[in-house]
Amino acid sequence: MKRTTLGAASVLALTAGVAHADYALTILHTNDFHARFEPISGYDSTCAEEDNAAGECFGGSARLVTAIEEARADSDNALLVDGGDQFQGTLFYTYYKGELAAEMMNKMGYDAMTVGNHEFDDGPEVLRGFVDAVEFPILMSNADISGEELLADAIQKSTIIEKNGERIGLIGLTPQDTDELASPGPNVTFTDPVAAVQGEVDKLTGEGVNKIVVLSHSGYGVDQRVAEETTGVDVIVGGHTNTLLGDMEDAVGPYPTMVGQTAIVSAYAYGKFLGELNVTFDDEGNVVSAEGQPNLLDAAVTEDQATKDRIGEAAEPLDEIRNEVVAESAAAIEGDRTVCRYGECEMGNLVADAMLDRVQDQGIDVAIANSGGLRASIDAGEVTMGEVLTVLPFQNTLSTFQVTGDTLVAALENGVSQIEDEAGRFPQVAGMAFTFDPEAEPGNRVSDVMIGGAPVEPDTTYGVVSNNYVRNGGDGYGMFVDAENAYDYGPDLADVTAEYLAENSPYEPYTDGRITEK
Known part of the structure; x- marks a missing residue:
């Protein structure tokens, strides 16, 4: 027909x-x-x-x-x-x-x-x-x-x-x-x-x-x-x-x-x-x-x-969930916007690592989280679900999709394009590393992109996990809108992060140089 x-x-x-x-x-x-x-x-x-x-x-x-x-x-x-x-x-x-x-x-x-x-x-x-x-x-x-x-x-x-x-x-x-x-x-x-x-x-x-x-x-x-x-x-x-x-x-x-x-x-x-x-x-x-x-x-x-x-x-009973202790953190997890919107931060690594860990067995290579989605830090000691929800309050869901290396580089360029404005698009990542020069012209700030320990290949297709807001073009990530095999309706990002914290409790916050400034 x-x-x-x-x-x-x-x-x-x-x-x-x-x-x-x-x-x-x-x-x-x-x-x-x-x-x-x-x-x-x-x-x-x-x-x-x-x-x-x-x-x-x-x-x-x-x-x-x-x-x-x-x-x-x-x-x-x-x-x-x-x-x-x-x-x-x-x-x-x-x-x-x-x-x-x-x-x-x-x-x-x-x-x-x-x-x-x-x-x-x-x-x-x-x-x-x-x-x-x-x-x-x-x-x-x-x-x-x-x-x-x-x-x-x-x-x-x-x-x-x-x-x-x-x-x-x-x-x-x-x-x-x-x-x-x-x-x-x-x-x-x-x-x-x-x-x-x-x-x-x-x-x-x-x-x-x-x-x-x-x-x-x-x-x-x-x-x-x-x-x-x-x-x-x-x-x-x-x-x-x-x-x-x-x-x-x-x-x-x-x-x-x-x-x-x-x-x-x-x-x-x-x-x-x-x-x-x-x-x-x-x-x-x-x-x-x-x-x-x-x-x-x-x-x-x-x-x-x-x-x-x-x-x-x-x-009313939901307060019980908000007060539920899901894990312990060995130290405070830095998630302040004045840190996470300018470079690698501990909260960004936690959330990006949690995202990638959840879907890596589905052929996903890298994770990208927008720093604007990180709304708070977490103190050392007991971590409650309420604290996780304060960090990740937007009910965003995990999105998986496929794009080329060229598209990933374009996404990173978008992520650092407004760093001088403390823009929430700054990318926190897992499974990859990159260098950026904040003094260079927007669109030409990113270099040395590595995925899985190897230089990014422009024509190679990579599996990506992000959140549904970013995948649908939020924070300027329009290059993801037409991604292949996109699925935007995975589990809630807060749930994924809480479960990752529980699996790695007591959690040790860290940065490892995956994002460097030139």
Whole structure:
């Protein structure tokens, strides 16, 4: 099938058939919520209550409850679904696992959800507990779970939901490489998404269902391939790549993105938006109109007070985690910006070493951390999780990708390009060494780049780990945006650092000359 993208003229052409259609459905959707029960800042991280009161925050469960209620009030036929990855991302998940997510999703009245890769972060047991706690079906079509007794009778490939007298077929989809991204265990095998979806479409249509929605935690690119290479799919609700679709800034495509007659939608991540697609089907189940947008949950959306109170109550035990002793440090770990933004520093080495240690067995050669992400030092003695979170408060995740040696050198040049301004882009590194001359012209300051003890090769491809902020172009690292094999949704950087400290306790802070000034 030839891939086509629906433009304005096509929308009008489709809409012209509405008079003959007999079924309108509003699909409300979220994806990649990642335990953001509290409001988030404009940088997708924790937002202080005083900032929230000042109208500077987004999302949070209390706003989401209001937005869903208002959207339902505007539609007499709404379906609420989630594209996966409710798990992982804040202390709420660390403490409650899937329990609070289940409570909130039940409160909001979700109709179905697909399994995201992070739903497997703590293995089948935690996922099963979540499945048992929710009051709606959890779907996953492209996995053989018959050998995993915890899941075999708990997760369906597809389901049928009746809305206003019509049957809607829902199919779940999970990343094919989930076994590399999470911890599903040896008894779960993931398969090709196209074949899996087509198999369920054929099953559903055989049962007389002609309106089919795929809940796909597989990424925007895979969603387009599924739409192009299958028949019978009407709507794909996406997830996994945190894709924003629409006509707003930072959107990467239209909402919906049309591939043939299949409408693809996605609503970014972290509860910042509530997606709303209004779709009309004709008597044969063909999509004749599909339009809508992700609705921004900003200060204009009033927080539901009962939900806000409940999240506040749930937050109280998190202080126990913040006070948890995770390791000891033999000496103070220097992380002050006046040190780390001008050269190699102890905190930079700790964080970069921790990043590289976590993923080195995945073919990763070097780590790059932006010094602006290091917000404090740590005193000698006991190290608490609260201290680690003070150093790394942004809920950044590990990102792995591949670039050439030339690109790595360009990244280092960017990192030292504004050193005179104490810029947060200064690079802390592991697995590599370099020299810089702060007196030289920006773009020509870096020399003697070594990787694994050998000079960098301009045309050689290297595996890199950084954080999702840097990988997506933050702090001027735009050269990483188009990196190959990028995956931005690894574990939280604070968790990785805390675990590395624990493994090396008592930790000995150090510098070793990996960054030198000419």
